[in-house]
Ligand SMILES: [Zn+2]
């Protein structure tokens with residue numbers, strides 16, 4: 401085994417409290433890291449709150465906070481819980497960081513320069529009341545497959561079907577309840593990963 405190791409585990413979502421499932425993983429990883437360090441390996445254990453995703457924006461609104469306040473509150477709670485369980489991270493950080501932003505921009509710009517980013521217009525649901533496009537999670541309605549009410553715009557929790565928000569019956573805005581949603585097109589960026597297939601296969605092996 402290599403003498404220098406970088407260890408992490410699945411990033412906890414910054415959208416609520418840690419539960420026992422998170423801690424099982426953390427304790428197991430911590431045991432492994434402690435063993436490696438005791439054996440004299442140069443081992444770094446890093447982790448972070450995953451702060452990006454539509455559910456975070458929805459929960460923040462419900463709690464009457466900005467997304468930044470919401471993730472800061474969850475970060476404090478997570479850090480305290482990990483400390484109480486004596487999880488020995490060398491770094492417990494956040495994806496909402498200047499470093500992450502810098503590298504994301506760097507990667508995106510490099511891809512763009514290489515001609516791997518294509519722009520296409522995509523039809524999306526739009527709420528005229530909130531004056532914003534609605535991601536799948538911001539749309540609720542009746543499942544087109546089994547008819548269960550109050551399901552998300554992309555999947556049904558009852559029958560497990562996945563679908564397009566435009567297939568949902570009686571769609572409404574999850575923020576304001578507006579049932580008169582429009583379909584509007586907006587530009588989206590796509591990365592042509594196939595361009596890097598050979599490199600990625602080599603690198604990941
Ligand atoms: Zn269903």
Ligand SMILES: [Zn+2]
Nearest residue numbers: 527530573576
């Ligand atoms: Zn709305």
